[in-house]
Amino acid sequence: MNKVIIFGASGHAKVVIDIIEKQNQYEIFGLVDSFKPKKTLLFEYAILGSEDDLPALVKEHNIYGIIVAIGDNCTRNIIVHKVQEICPTLQFINAIHPNAVLGKNVALGNGIVVMPGAIINSDAAIGDSCIVNTNASVGHEAILKDFSSISPGVKIGGNFNLGFCSAISIGATIIENITIGDNTIIGAGAVVTRDFPNGVVAYGSPAKIIRHRAKNDEYLFSSKERSKNRGIL
Known part of the structure; x- marks a missing residue:
């Protein structure tokens, strides 16, 4: 080998x-x-x-x-x-767990990690160096752009579009026909019922924009906010 x-x-x-x-x-x-x-x-x-x-x-x-x-x-x-x-x-190389399910005509880039129990449905496209985490479900015809990530237990409807370097946090639910911009974070447990633009943090049920973020901010919080907001998401 x-x-x-x-x-x-x-x-x-x-x-x-x-x-x-x-x-x-x-x-x-x-x-x-x-x-x-x-x-x-x-x-x-x-x-x-x-x-x-x-x-x-x-x-x-x-x-x-x-x-x-x-x-x-x-x-x-x-x-x-x-x-x-x-x-x-x-x-x-790609690391695709044998217990992951990939539907018909799924397109995969390079450097991807797909973890156990993940489901990627038909005609979805997963960009380079993306992560689809444990027990996440990605709907049909979804597009994950390069360096984006889906956390454990996320459920995503069909015709979804996730921007470059964006992340969907643990347990979020996203209805069909949603677009998330580049460098955007959707917080844990969020219920996403509308599109979100580039460079924001959004969470809640239904999710709403909490703040804007730079593309090089730490995951979920900037370094200044991390101490005062620890444990919110």
Whole structure:
């Protein structure tokens, strides 16, 4: 089997490891991580270094592919583009759990993670480096643009359009024919009955805009708001 490297060594990476093992299509050679010490183990897999070590690892060990196992959309976007720049020959593989259900004519990009119990219905299109999390349901003809993510337990109706680097948080429900703009966050448990534009945070039942956000804000809250708003979403 072709050797692959996982970028990231967090809890999300643990899930990605489990999926790749169950796919039985690739050999996990090891991990790279920007912050954790070299030779640290995640399960039985060693951290081989940081992104600075990646070109040498690819050359010396004939590495075929990589997947960026980072949950935060904006960070994943940055890392994917950095890997493309320093290792242009690496393939971005998909991690699709065997218990996920993909309908007829589903189109998949590269570097995607689809977790156990997820359902992606017919004619949906999932962009590069997207995440469809555990037990999420994506309706027919839905479009998830690059670097977007769907959290566990989300339910989405048909003809949905999710913008670049946007996220739908845990347990949200979205009716059919909804468009969510780029760099927008829909909060946990929200009920979405209308479209939302670029660069906002929205939640509630029905969901409404709570604030605007920059594309590089932390997930859900900017750093200044995180301490005072901890636990709201």
